[in-house]
Amino acid sequence: DAGVIQSPRHEVTEMGQEVTLRCKPISGHNSLFWYRQTMMRGLELLIYFNNNVPIDDSGMPEDRFSAKMPNASFSTLKIQPSEPRDSAVYFCASRRDRVMRNEQFFGPGTRLTVL
Amino acid sequence: EDQVTQSPEALRLQEGESSSLNCSYTVSGLRGLFWYRQDPGKGPEFLFTLYSAGEEKEKERLKATLTKKESFLHITAPKPEDSATYLCAVQRTGYSTLTFGKGTMLLVSP
Numbered sequence: 001d002a003g004v005i006q007s008p009r010h011e012v013t014e015m016g017q018e019v020t021l022r023c024k025p026i027s028g029h030n031s032l033f034w035y036r037q038t039m040m041r042g043l044e045l046l047i048y049f050n051n052n053v054p055i056d057d058s059g060m061p062e063d064r065f066s067a068k069m070p071n072a073s074f075s076t077l078k079i080q081p082s083e084p085r086d087s088a089v090y091f092c093a094s095r096r097d098r099v100m101r102n103e104q105f106f107g108p109g110t111r112l113t114v115l
Numbered sequence: 116e117d118q119v120t121q122s123p124e125a126l127r128l129q130e131g132e133s134s135s136l137n138c139s140y141t142v143s144g145l146r147g148l149f150w151y152r153q154d155p156g157k158g159p160e161f162l163f164t165l166y167s168a169g170e171e172k173e174k175e176r177l178k179a180t181l182t183k184k185e186s187f188l189h190i191t192a193p194k195p196e197d198s199a200t201y202l203c204a205v206q207r208t209g210y211s212t213l214t215f216g217k218g219t220m221l222l223v224s225p
Contacts, residue, residue, distance in 0.1 A: 004158070031211060042217035043159070043202065056212060091158050097211070100166075103149060104213065106158030 002026070004107035006092050012113045018080040021110045024073055025094030033104060034067055034077050035091040043091070049075065050097070082114045117142045119216035121203050127222045128193055136188040136219045138203030146206040148186050149213060150179050153200045162201075193223045 005024040013019055025032050034046040048056040049069045057067070064083070069075040079086055089111050093104040118141040128134055140148065147166050151159035163172045165181040172179050176197065178189045188201055200220045204213040 033212070043215040045212050045214075048212050050211065093158075101164070102147070102206075103161045103164055105161065106151075108156075108158050 004092055004094050004105055006090075006107040006110050008110060009108060010111045010113075012115065013082055014115050015083055016081040017114075018078065019082045019086075019112060019114075021077040021090050021092075021112070023075045023077070023092030023107060025075070025092070026096075026105055027073070029094035029096045029105075030072070031095040031097055031104075032069060032075050033093040033095070034075070035093065035106075037089045037091060037109070046077070046090075079112075082112075084114045087112055087114050117205055117207055117214040119203055119205055119214055121201075121216035121219050123219060124217070125220045125222070127224065128190075130194055130223055130225050131192050133189070133191045133193070135190070136201055136221070138186040138188070138216055139184060140186070140203075140205045142205045142207050142214075144208035146208045146210070148181055149204040149206070150186070150188055151202040151204065153202055153218070159202055190221070193221075195223050195225050197221065198223045 007022045030051050032049045035043050037043045046059045047067045052069045067077045089109045091106050091109045093106045095104045120139045122137045147164050149164050150162040153159045163179040168183045170181050176191050180187045200218040202218045204215040206213050
């Protein structure tokens with residue numbers, strides 16, 4: 001069974017450009033999470049979807065960030081315009097909501113570098 | 116606000132030298148405490164979930180324990196392949212999201 005799939009794995013762009021990160025969750029999982037990881041701040045939640053609906057976007061840094069989940073098998077995180085301080089590793093995770101055993105499964109991440 | 120503090124930030128062990136990693140937490144009602152392992156260049160990999168004080172879980176050389184204020188990840192006779200960053204996270208009752216600590220980077224030398 002394939003795990004969480006993210007693309008691209010690496011992205012290098014220039015300040016001001018639009019960046020789109022993609023995620024395919026594990027089939028059958030109904031919750032999806034976008035995280036950002038940096039050395040300084042660790043792993044931070046950006047946004048959480050449940051059944052394709054955004055539930056908690058309090059971690060989205062500012063209006064330059066937006067996320068969508070048009071269906072159960074695809075989500076995007078967009079940054080426009082990008083800034084050097086957005087450089088980080090972005091992870092997508094998915095989960096099947098259950099009473100017990102509700103762990104999240106992470107993708108391999110996208111390393112974003114904004115020059 | 117939920118808080119998770121992991122210590123030490125980094126730990127270097129010789130192969131076979133047992134030790135423990137600490138995760139101290141503050142949360143208004145604990146739904147679950149999670150341990151993950153993260154290898155360089157990869158996403159976090161789930162290890163354990165602990166739900167109540169006194170609970171213990173084991174996997175190979177790893178054993179996780181939980182009290183009302185902290186969790187320990189005990190590593191018995193570690194091997195070089197146990198080298199990784201270990202992350203701890205808490206989930207508050209009634210919430211679906213996790214708050215992560217910054218992790219402990221473990222290096223096991225042969």
